[in-house]
Amino acid sequence: MFCLRSLSRAVGPSRLRRTFMSEGFACAEAWEKRFENRLLSKVNLEEMYCDLENKLNHKRPVTAVDVDIFANSIRSSSHIQELEELVHRFRQTARTVDTLESTHHAVVRALHRYADTEDLMRVLNDRLNYGIFPDDYCLIFLMDGFIKKGDFKNAAKVASLSMLQENFENKLVNHLALYSCHKYLLDPVEWHQTVEEKNEEEDDEEEKWVRVKYLRNPFFDDHFDLNDANSLVGKTLLLVGKEVDDVSHQILGAVLYKKYDTAKQLIKEVIDSKGRVYEVCLNLALNALKSLPVEEGEAGEKSKELIASMTSEIENLKSKAVNTEDPLIKIEEEIKKLVKQSESELISKQKETYDKWETVREEVLMDELKEIKRQSRLKEVERRKEELTLKEQKLFFFDNEDKIDMAIENKKVVYPKKWHGKKKKKKSDSEGYIPPEIVKQYKSSP
Incomplete structure (x- = not known):
């Protein structure tokens, strides 16, 4: 570079130390107000994470609202690692398409406040494994914060995210x-911060071979790559x-x-x-x-x-x-103009969005609970049907004995006989054939 x-x-x-947005743009009070909700206020993060981890380990479904509740309940840095792990593992499931809008915002907020900047940018840049996509409010919030700190590298990285999202x-x-x-x-x-890991026991000249299922054809999309x-x-x-x-x-x-x-x-x-x-x-x-x-070479020329x-x-x-x-003067003037025109509207819309997300979260949770109850009732119906079928077989055994015998007979597996090839014809004895005479020999006495 x-x-x-x-x-x-x-x-x-x-x-x-330039900053464009006011302190009120962070909507800190409105964001903290979510803990007044009866749903989030009762969450025990340790127990919830253990329950969700157990479900994921045993291939049982974890819903998008579960991840959303966990992400929105983060209060300190002590649960950031669990949040990152949960988001990553949920991303590998089929239900990742149901991720709520509030989940993206909550993850960005939590990582920005409680995690290192490197961890925040790593998660945002790894869209395949985490799937966190900041909205316009988060993009402005992050860029303005990095500009205020003088961290223009990460401000530019956030800017590139908006480009990759074609927003x-x-x-x-x-x-x-x-x-x-x-x-x-x-x-x-x-x-990029490059960290070199050295292992004295390994021989640098030794080649490592890794088994892969198949080789991918090299492809560069000139965008996400x-x-x-x-x-x-x-x-x-x-x-x-x-x-x-x-x-x-x-x-x-x-x-x-x-x-x-x-x-x-x-x-x-x-x-x-x-x-x-x-x-x-x-x-x-x-x-x-x-x-x-x-x-070097022809390409170099x-x-x-x-x-x-x-x-x-x-x-x-x-x-x-x-x-x-200086082009920055014109850009700054345009930013100040836009901030003056739209900041208050952005703040009010974001506060309304927080209220909307609470309503959506409760509605989705109720729908999930209804689905769980429905599935439970279906399982109970299937169990009762099996019990009644078994009871019917016992009560009407003698009336249906012939049917039962026929059913058992039909269940028998009849294996086809093996074919050992065409049988050879027995050779007929020749008419002139005279069998040899067998004479028993006796040992002569001494």
Whole structure:
């Protein structure tokens, strides 16, 4: 990842403690109010987890409302590990499709408050094993919190989540994502923390073979398979920039995402329309091109040609249409405007959502209890039918003795005779055949 510390100092003072949302946006009181509900107030997390774990171990069904109640009942960090384990195991079941909206919110809230940031981001990024998808409120809540801490790496990661979910309807989410990614690029840090595990007993040269059922054909979907910082941040800037009509960040995103044809097309449109782009974005794009690793062989030569061509296009654009202002100023102004317009509405809607979730949770729970009772009654009916059938056989045994004998006879398994091949004909004795004469021999006396 390229580094532009000097550039970040050149564009203006660092706003590490910048926050856009008010303290009331967290809806802390409304969120804590859920414990006044008679259902959540009586939950014993230790007993509930043991019961759910026992069901999962014995392949018995665990419902989505069970997981939701557990997630919403978290009060401290002592049950975070159990929550993560439960969400992961429930994700492997068929009932994961029934996961309630409140479960996603509760898991994000619990991990944000009681777990490490690394654990929160690991769960959010592992959609396959955990299936936690933050909504617009959570995206704003997380990005604003990380921006306030000056943690632009994780703010950019949250921004990339909105891109992966292809969620561009909320303008405030879009502008916060743009701000987070731009701030991260001004002073990038290591995107992934690599932990090397060393084992002295193992021989590094020894090959390990692992048995697998089958080999998957290599496939890259260019979306959920994106893993490196440049690609994720680049695609986020490219798509979000299109939504907010910011061609400067679109060009920067296309270069980071290595979509050079798209970047060239955008540059051509800017030149043809006599528009202007931010110089900072072009400098970031040039530094990204310079920091790309050099490949060897024929592929390396083609890569060098593409990079050189892209660099030439950007330099040409810099000489014609450049805006020397700081793009963050405009983004911040737009965010403040959107916050002023929509924050109070977002807060009131979120409080209404909390009340709605309580109602939905109780309704789903009642439906589950009704289903359990229905299944229990069906089992009782089947048991009674078996008892009556057995009693009927005993009472009318002699009347139905012939039928019973026939039924027993029909149940006998008759195995077909084995075929040993065609029998050979016995050879007829020849007419001229004279059997030998057998004379008993006696031992002569001495």
